[in-house]
Amino acid sequence: MAFAAINSAGMPIAVIEEAFVTEPSLKKESTMRSHAPLFEDLARYTSSLQARTASTTLPIVPPPTDGPAAKKRKIQNGSSGETAQASVNLKDAPTQFYVQDISFSMPQRKKLTLEVTAGHRYLRARNQATKEVEFGVSMDQIRHALCLPVPEKTQKQFNFCIIPEFADGITPPPEGATAPDAMVFTVLDGPAKAAFSGSGQQIGNNLGETAEGLIRKILNENMLNSSVVRPDEREFVSAMPEAHRKGDKAYHVKAFRGSKEGYLFLLSTGILFAFKKPLLFFSFDTVESVSYTSVLQRTFNLNILARPRNGSEEDNEEFEFSMIDQDNFGGIDEYIKRHGLQDSSLAEARRAKVYNVNAPKNTDESAAAETTVVEEESELQKAQRELEDQEDEDEEDYNPGSEGESEGSGSSSDDDSEDEFHENAENVSDGDDEDLIKEELGSEAEDAGDDE
Known part of the structure; x- marks a missing residue:
């Protein structure tokens, strides 16, 4: 092996620089003459390992099988100097930290080794059999990183969701550019049994340290523009508490997007719909408004109107999530109000849409007919209300005694008969009293005559 330069200790500078780029202390020790033979052997061995690893790795994003040839070349070689440099870094950068047997569900469903590189800060997944890098993303491209408990699992576990720029399902990449895929991988709750440093030393086995906490710590130390959100x-x-783990709180609500079942997580940075493809993350800066529709006794729908960060109002798109349990309405509504997300449930367009759910769509005639029906119903209701008011007034003004005898009705005949009966009874009573008085006075006069 030939080298371009030799240091003062007689060591090849290029080998030392390449082998110990991430270990300054070792590079400093290599300048000591007493250690020269040892470090020369170590440097050559390390360089040979790096060369073999580089020869078996792939670019960041594997080329699609159905894309045009020009696009494949762009992905492989990079559309700019930055992308080309990223591909080289992914292949050549030494590993700072890795965890074996990690279950990935996006963008591929398989067990891979999760790696974080040193210096250049890349997150990548390596095939455990072929040792090839399947996919990866630069840490400075990660816009959102989430750590969420997996719902409806007997054993507690966590899903890490890595969402690069333009991979949120809301904001598309610029024309001609390709965004890295979102990554989702699962970590069991418990100690890290297969976590190692770049030198092969096992880590994450301190008392009380978990695999979830260790990965979250490593990501936070290496990400430049974000931190892990829980x-x-x-x-x-x-x-409703977690049904499969009694005593655990649930931080999700089950919902459907079309026929696709998933979970909504309401987080401090936005709303996530997971864990189906495509993953959707509504950061607050993309949410135009939120509304409720089809509010029934047991379920309701949540509608999110989103605008891409690089788009205009014409690019707005509404996403509907249906069949949400009514028990969660209060908590969701409080979350929306707390973050100032505009509730457009009672907007004019929303009212028209809800009212006209059974009418034919996109027909001016049906809309006009509906308007006519509404107006006619209003007039009929108004006329009926006026008629009822008039009847109420007539009942209040009615006085039976003010009507003439010739205008009497059958309904008052019973009352008249009853009054006549009482008058006759009074007359009869008065006549009887007068006769009794006369009889008494007459009898007394007769008695007085007899005495004389």
């Missing part, structure tokens, strides 16, 4: 009960917690 659910917070101060933001939202489901009204």
